[in-house]
Amino acid sequence: MDGGCLTSLIPLIIIWPIWRIIRAPLQYVGQVSVENITKIAEFLAGKGLLSEAAIKTAAQNDLPIINILTNNASALAESVNQGWLRPDQLVNTSFLGMDLGRVPSYNPADWFGPNWRIELPLLILPLLTIITMSLNMRFSRLNILRPAPSKKEIERAKNNPAKAGQAVADPTEKTMKYMQWFMPILMIFTVFTMPSAMGLYWVMSNVIFIVQSLISYHMYIKPARVLLAGGAEADEPALKSTAEKNKEADAEPKSKKRGKGR
Numbered sequence: 001m002d003g004g005c006l007t008s009l010i011p012l013i014i015i016w017p018i019w020r021i022i023r024a025p026l027q028y029v030g031q032v033s034v035e036n037i038t039k040i041a042e043f044l045a046g047k048g049l050l051s052e053a054a055i056k057t058a059a060q061n062d063l064p065i066i067n068i069l070t071n072n073a074s075a076l077a078e079s080v081n082q083g084w085l086r087p088d089q090l091v092n093t094s095f096l097g098m099d100l101g102r103v104p105s106y107n108p109a110d111w112f113g114p115n116w117r118i119e120l121p122l123l124i125l126p127l128l129t130i131i132t133m134s135l136n137m138r139f140s141r142l143n144i145l146r147p148a149p150s151k152k153e154i155e156r157a158k159n160n161p162a163k164a165g166q167a168v169a170d171p172t173e174k175t176m177k178y179m180q181w182f183m184p185i186l187m188i189f190t191v192f193t194m195p196s197a198m199g200l201y202w203v204m205s206n207v208i209f210i211v212q213s214l215i216s217y218h219m220y221i222k223p224a225r226v227l228l229a230g231g232a233e234a235d236e237p238a239l240k241s242t243a244e245k246n247k248e249a250d251a252e253p254k255s256k257k258r259g260k261g262r
Contacts, residue, residue, distance in 0.1 A: 024062050025062070026085075032085045038055070039082070040085070050065070063195060076090070098124070100197040104196055122196050130187070132203050136209050136210050137183070139210050140213050
């Protein structure tokens with residue numbers, strides 16, 4: 001598989017565990033047991049702070065619990081007194097003024113509504129996701145190492161100049177085109193249906209792969225292309241001399257036939 005495609009597929013492989021951690025940071029980051037999370041959810045539901053439906057999904061999605069405990073000091077104090085969690089286990093989802101536990105809205109009315117100070121900054125991550133993904137796909141294409149043209153290809157191009165500028169079809173190019181459309185669509189879907197932490201994950205992974213692609217290009221791909229280009233140029237004189245010998249060999253029988261005819 002091509003290196004550029006591989007860098008695009010790696011995030012897809014690890015997205016599942018990342019998705020679970022993002023939806024349940026109290027369990028996986030704060031190390032609060034599922035039993036205690038359920039008790040906290042039932043306690044908050046009893047106070048009318050949490051819906052009954054949220055209790056059923058509390059083990060898979062504890063972000064609503066974190067949001068309530070962060071904004072309700074009495075509920076947090078009671079949960080701590082009951083021994084369900086410690087204060088240091090409450091995960092802080094705020095990052096540079098953005099609530100990473102909140103799902104970005106795609107509705108312009110929310111962006112410029114009463115909560116614009118909360119909703120508008122969340123659009124930064126989806127925008128950065130799209131920009132960094134485009135750059136990632138562009139730099140990944142730099143790492144496609146095309147082999148130098150073979151002797152047959154060079155000779156065929158000389159015999160048929162019309163095909164001299166045509167490149168041989170590369171299956172990796174087709175795969176890259178599919179990934180160029182598939183990955184941005186997947187990312188846009190996830191950043192607007194999952195907590196904002198998902199967008200931060202996409203941005204950071206794209207940046208890392210961009211840096212990796214640039215390092216790989218300058219350290220390996222670029223020097224290899226120079227070597228391959230030099231090898232192709234070295235083959236050209238040999239091909240020329242072979243073609244001249246073939247022409248001379250073709251001309252000798254003709255001259256002999258003419259001499260016999262005389």
